Amino acid sequence: MNRRSAGLIVLALALLAVAFLWLEAGTIPWYGLTLVSLFGIKIGFSWRAIDRKAATEPEIAQLASFRVGTAIPVYNEDPELLARCLESLLAQTRLPESIAVIDDCSNDSAAIDVARAMKPAFEAAGVRLLIRQMPVNRGKREALITALDMQPDIDTMLCVDSDTVLLETAVERLLPAFLDDDTHAATGLVLPLNFDKNLLTRLTDVRYANAFLFERAAYSSLGSVLCCCGSLAIYRAALMRKYRDDFLGQTFLGQPAVFGDDRRLTNYALLEGQAKFQSTSVAFTAVPERLGHYARQQVRWSKSFFRESIWAVGHLPTKRPAFWLSAVELASWVVFSLALVISLIVMPVVVGQLLIVPLLLYVMLLAYARSARYFEVTGLHRTKSDVFIGFAIAPLYGVFHVTVLVWLRIYALATLNRGSWGTRKQVEVRAHQPIIQASSGSE
Structure with a gap:
């Protein structure tokens, strides 16, 4: 069966x-x-x-012509997790042209030092590894736009969380979404890296699988994924440049919008056209192992759900799904x-x-x-x-x-009027899984 x-x-x-x-x-x-x-x-x-794939020689050539940049915001990350993230990018069957690692003023330099040590390996592979340490903590939005500014010649921006490990075919299978000119954003299948740690992470595993294979897949068939997951998402660079000022300056109820960056970027894509889900582009991300960490994450995500859903209903054309x-x-x-x-x-x-x-x-x-x-x-x-x-x-x-x-x-x-990030003040999840490699199940 x-x-x-x-x-x-x-x-x-x-x-x-x-x-x-x-x-x-x-x-x-x-x-x-x-x-x-x-x-x-x-x-x-x-x-x-159905996943979009290159079916003709011109489409294959078009994919090869895309200049792919990468943004990896880092804040109080486990150095080992960041190392695995970077190693998984280095192992891609379709390498990005450049990668920008932006440390948002972490408590120490341990993680960013790992990135610096890996520069020779990326140079040998023909990938530019760019590193920037922010003098003060400015939030993930500022980090993403800094990464965009550091890569002015790219066509697409791959956004990857610093605690995420990609299967080696993730970029290759995500990029074909942009063969359709009306598609401005895409996301892949993201599953927990540490799913077997305890009951909470196993429940989270079920939720993630349902959120992607059930909800995002359904909405993708209408070209209308409502949230491209920040762990593995790709946007047209022109889209990010067009809305950069609104993205950085967004306020809600008189407070700066400091979370919900992935939903906001997806909303821009939906305003311009479509957002898709590519089920064979797979990544694994570290998820909360403690209830307190999980609760803070859910409150943050819920606030962005309300804010961005209200924005979507107020701004998206009614003819759009x-x-x-x-x-x-x-x-x-x-x-x-x-x-x-x-x-x-x-x-x-x-x-x-x-x-x-x-x-x-x-x-x-x-x-x-x-x-x-x-x-x-x-x-x-x-x-x-x-x-x-x-x-x-x-x-x-x-x-x-x-x-x-x-x-x-x-x-x-x-508590929508409270603008607090609710993000970690220190490393909360550490690596305890082996490096993820592609398997037959990724098809």
């Missing part, structure tokens, strides 16, 4: 279980029906998505959050009835349905047993979402 067939069977069983719950209850809740319908449409579009996808994401979050509050607080007070049990049943069943494509990560630094464990605990992520993540997002909404 292939991975897609296994996913289809899981999807069918999960949806049949939901239908059985409705049959037993003797009613079909409007919210549940809407949720399942949207889910069915999304999973259908996710399987419809991205406008409607942004509106639906905002509306569905509001409705789901209200349903949760009603189930946990209103119903027990008003009628003495606690509805959390049926809600959790729906959440757990849909967690399995959402994970129908998780089997496709087998071989990507994951054995069959790793994938089985991840799939088995998928409902736990659904429960975690309801009991923790929704409330973190509500907190983020309530």
Whole structure:
């Protein structure tokens, strides 16, 4: 049985279980029906998505002509992780023309010293390795634009987080998205590097796989990926130059916008045209191993979700799918959050009835349905047993979402006027995995 067939069977069983719950209850809740319908449409579009590839000699020549620059912002990074990041770039089947490593005034120079030591290796490969240390901490946006300014002759900007390790074919398989002139940004499949560290990282692994193979794949079939992941994203350099002043000067509720750079850049791409997902371009990134670190990250991401979704609804043309996808994401979050509050607080007070049990049943069943494509990560630094464990605990992520993540997002909404980064003050995740190499599972 292939991975897609296994996913289809899981999807069918999960949806049949939901239908059985409705049959037993003797009613079909409007919210549940809407949720399942949207889910069915999304999973259908996710399987419809196809990676762009060079099919003709002129297209192959066009890819070869692209001058690819790279931006790697660094801030209080583990030196070993940065070394692995740079080594993975040096091993690419399609090398970038240049790489700019921007240290945003870290507490020490250990990581940037690693980059300096690797300069001869990059020079030998014909890649310019540019290094800049900022005199004061200015944030990731400033680091990205500094990298752009240091590479004035590039056509595309590859953005890679300093704790990310790329499969050797990542750049080669990401770049073809730009064969379509209307595509201005693209992202690849990003999975946790340290997925097997503890329960939190395994749950994060399931979430990442779903976020890319389910959500981004579905939106990519409409040319409307709403967020190109900062761990592995590529933009047309002309796009970044056009919007550089707005990017650096963006404010929200009177505060400088210091996070959400990946969503903002993606919004610019959607304003100009399309943003795509290339599933065979793969990278692995270090994810939080402690709940406190994870919570800060989620609050930061949630704030950028609200801010940039509101911007998208207010600025994207209504004829673009991205406008409607942004509106639906905002509306569905509001409705789901209200349903949760009603189930946990209103119903027990008003009628003495606690509805959390049926809600959790729906959440757990849909967690399995959402994970129908998780089997496709087998071989990507994951054995069959790793994938089985991840799939088995998928409902736990659904429960975690309801009991923790929704409330973190509500907190983020309530504190939108606070501009704090919430970023690390010191190294929080250290390398403990071997160097990632390409595998047969990357196809």
